[in-house]
Amino acid sequence: MSAPGFNPLRWNCSLRGCFNLKRRPKIEVFADCFPRRINFGDVDGIVEINGYALMLEWKSSASELPTGQRKMYSKLTSAGKTTVLCLVGDAETMKVTHQQTFTAGKSSGWKESSLDDAKALMRAWSDYAEQRAA
Numbered sequence: 001m002s003a004p005g006f007n008p009l010r011w012n013c014s015l016r017g018c019f020n021l022k023r024r025p026k027i028e029v030f031a032d033c034f035p036r037r038i039n040f041g042d043v044d045g046i047v048e049i050n051g052y053a054l055m056l057e058w059k060s061s062a063s064e065l066p067t068g069q070r071k072m073y074s075k076l077t078s079a080g081k082t083t084v085l086c087l088v089g090d091a092e093t094m095k096v097t098h099q100q101t102f103t104a105g106k107s108s109g110w111k112e113s114s115l116d117d118a119k120a121l122m123r124a125w126s127d128y129a130e131q132r133a134a
Contacts, residue, residue, distance in 0.1 A: 041069065049129035054122065057086040062098055062110045070107065078105030083125055087118055 013019055027040040045056030057073075059065055065086060073084040083103045088110070089096035099113035101121070 037068075041072075049126060050132045051081060052125075052129035052132060053082040054125050054129075055082065055084045057084060058091055059086060059088050060090070062088050062100075065100075070102075073102035074105050074107065077102045080104050085118065085121060085125075087113070089115075 016022065024042075027042065031039045033039075043055060044058045047054050055073075055076075057065070057069070073086075076082050077084055080103075083101060086100040086102075087096050088098040094115055096113050096115045096118050098110045099108075099118055099121070100110045101108045
């Protein structure tokens with residue numbers, strides 16, 4: 001791909017070991033820093049344009065989106081400058097089967113989708129954010 005923002009993972013696990021073990025922070029060590037059962041979650045992707053943010057959450061199945069994440073995404077998006085796109089699919093093949101968005105504090109619910117559908121949503125979000133001043 002020749003898009004200017006193309007940024008593939010350059011880590012070779014067979015040469016350097018498992019990326020998750022070698023390079024991903026062990027966020028569970030911070031569990032005693034927050035109340036109740038709250039702790040850091042990982043962010044699968046985030047992009048910002050003119051002060052607007054689009055977060056990507058990837059799941060293998062729709063049932064993997066826990067209540068806490070749904071609540072967080074509703075609250076994070078309620079101010080209107082952050083959108084969360086949740087995709088269900090196979091990360092190895094990048095086949096997408098479902099998507100759900102959180103915008104302005106509301107969830108769209110899961111809808112059948114494809115990679116092309118998700119990319120179209122991202123492009124529409126990008127066009128919207130590009131038209132706004134920071």
